[in-house]
Amino acid sequence: MSTLNQLTVAEAAAKLAKRECSSAELVAAVLASIEKHDKQVGAYLTVDAESALEQARAADAARSRGEHQPLLGVPVGVKDLLNVTGQPCTCGSKILKGYVAPYDATAVAKLRAAGAVILGRLNMDEFAMGGSTENSAYQPTRNPWDLSRVPGGSSGGSAAAVAADEALATLGSDTGGSIRQPAGFCGCVGLKPTYGRVSRYGLTAFASSLDQIGPLTKTVRDSALLLSAISGRDPHDSTSLDAPVPDYAAQLGGDLKGLRLGLPKEYFIDGLDAEVEQSVRAAVDQCRALGAEIVEISLPHSKYAVAVYYIIATAEASANLARFDGVRYGLRVDGEDPIDQYGKTRAAGFGQEVKRRIILGTYVLSSGYHDAYYLRAQKVRTLIRRDFETAFQKCDAILTPVAPTAAYKLGEQINDPLKMYLGDIFTIPVNLAGICGVSVPCGFTSEKLPVGLHIVGPALREDVILKVGHAYEQATPWHLRKPEISSQKAE
């Protein structure tokens, strides 16, 4: 008998619907778990317990009035760069200290409309820049499977909270792998939807042409449930897609007969950890056993993806982060004149990695370098997108590792940004191409660290990657394992 905080979203929704528990009880169980574990894990930056319980009671009242939205009463945590009315939104940065959001991000508003309880704000690398959550200006987050290790990033808090049963599900954001990689490191399911599937309105922008909000969950079914809740066209986000939103969860089930899964020959590289490779290859075999046909494909321009990403993403970031100047909100360090104030505010407010990327992005857009870097990178981006278009003529989805290694130790890579950047080598091409990908647990290393399988699909074919992920998940035991920290019974 699991405690309520260990439930999946689907289980909790069913229990709530059958009145086997109340939302207030569910939220209280999650809050108790946060209370018990989060001093060690550090997933949350803020938890507004009072507000969460109030929302839960409102959800219970709504249910007794006969309402039955799909997520009614289910608590969901959000990454600290999503605006929630009345809550801080620091983006893991000192520069936004004191800022209180005056509006709800569309994804948050949609969660509310689906009945969810907004629980608290999850730690992240400052402005989503990083792969370990060590770049948070406030605190490190630790991997629930091994507290000496990082949870991945930048949505490290979102992944760790789900893994530690400190949340049933969370929202993260993914610009180059920031949902999928921490999901892989923490043994949960992390989905990066197609660019435009989920409105970005209210998501503090890192790289606007790459950012996408997505769910981190305990199971593939939960991922499908949340995706249906947050997707859809939004007039506030011109890049959101006007495509129907299916009931993704209803389409799950069955084996993989008739599906062709591509293995990119370029992706099993030097530097890929042997145990990670072993787990991923075993997962490929499992998919074959479930009826899928495995075909070799080629993504020849992927080798340029990291370089292209660090030009385009930083260029966009250099403009997106220009608004943090101390004039209207957040930190202000007074200066002799506006320019002096900007310099002092930004020097004090931004961390090392953010500064590094702003400088890089400013440089690649500068007169005289713009064509050689930014313009060239855009051309290569087109080639990367075409690689995938070609590949998807031969297959329905693509299987790759999520990251070259399992979770590493805190402090291990923080002084080696290039090595950290290469950790996103398998996830970045998906953002550059604007397509979708999901990370699903596919085993453990000898050190009992989770390994993730990366399933990549064409634009708007979340249904396909969720189906593959679900079939694989149901055939394997990985998603049922809990880290020790969570197995300790909550009081």
Added chain:
Amino acid sequence: MNFEANVGLEVHVQLRTKTKIFCGCPTTFGAPPNTHVCPVCLGYPGAMPAMNSEAIRLTVLSGLMLGCKINPYSKMDRKNYYYPDMPKNYQISQYDQPLCLGGGIEITRPDGSKKTIRLTRIHIEEDVGKNMHFAASSGIDFNRAGTPLMEIVTEPDMAGADEAMAFLEALKEILAYGGISDVNLEEGNMRCDVNSSVRPVGQAQLGTKTELKNMNTFKGVHRALSYEIARQIADVEKGQRIRQETRRWDDAAGITLTMRSKEEAHDYRYFPEPDLLPIVLSQAQIDEWAKVLPELPEKRRARMMADYGIPEYDAGVLAADQDIANYFEATAKLAKSAKAASNWIMTTVLAKLTELHLTIGEVKITPAQLAGLINLVEAKTINMPTAKEVFELMFAQGGDAAAIVQAKGLAQVSDTGAIEKFVDEAIAANAKTVADYKGGKEAALKSLIGQVMKLSKGKANPGLVNDLLKQKLS
């Protein structure tokens, strides 16, 4: 050595939309500071722009009126620079693919000759906020931030301040005609940057230019440009090189001053705005918008001269304002004399509008009523002084001229017998004036006519009075 100037303008025009370019905040002028703002136009974290399609329609309409090529594909770009009045520290503008290309405006030079000023491009962008400085602090009003602007860039085709002024007047008129903008200069609806250079006559290459930033009155442009061109010529004649720089006009001192040189110029680091889709316009869409294109002022003047036989001067005055031109045409169609209609409107009506700060739409006299009044004069039912009196009554309360004339017994007296009586009285009472007239003082007759009119309470037909007086005094 003789010099010529080459002037190019970048004119920022506020488009007449109800809401801002990327959010739903109203664009109305004069609200208390920071009341027409939202997360989008304040540049809050996570807020995103959504294009106001009316801004695109108005810009395309402008392009069509000005003979531009409308780009079927254009896009928005980010122009990066830091300034406290700019919420995002980048401005969403258009860099290399603007909405409209080419086109031109015909101006009339001071000597009456015509000249076409070529346009380079027209693009759309967002306005910034307004910095305000107080005794001990500064503030920013973001009400204006995100107001839709259209920037019209010309070629360096204007030869000096007069032509620049003529261009701005012509542009203002066209934009008002198209309903593109309120073109209210006091409210900052039209502001421009002025580029100018000088070169010896006959030199093919343009001289080094300077830019005067943010001029917001036409008169200011004229004064600043007159000064700046003279300054440049004087410097060149002294053998000094003109520095490429941005200058500012000090209106009180009447001089231009260096703001920043080219070396300090911004590197705007333009790149495509990832939050907005490219603007793709089908020919069908452009054709649909083109259906409401108004007749341009230049064409209307020519047509009004041909249709109503009025002089060029009259057509110029009347067509300067579309509503007044409409009022004139409606009146002229019903009046026996179009020229009389023109005279009435140009003098009496326009004077009233100026005096009372009214627009023609607020005038109580309808064109039909004004035509009725004119026709009473034409039929000699009333004389001009009476007509002016009737006009005053109509202006105050409207109404039919004939009815007022009848009710007040103002009809002109053309009965020779009655007038003769007044004439005799006047002659009898003004022996000195009569003597003056007979002694050769023509002006004395006017005085006598005045006396007769007074005796008739203004109702006598002045022509008859004149004839009778002359007859009796000969």
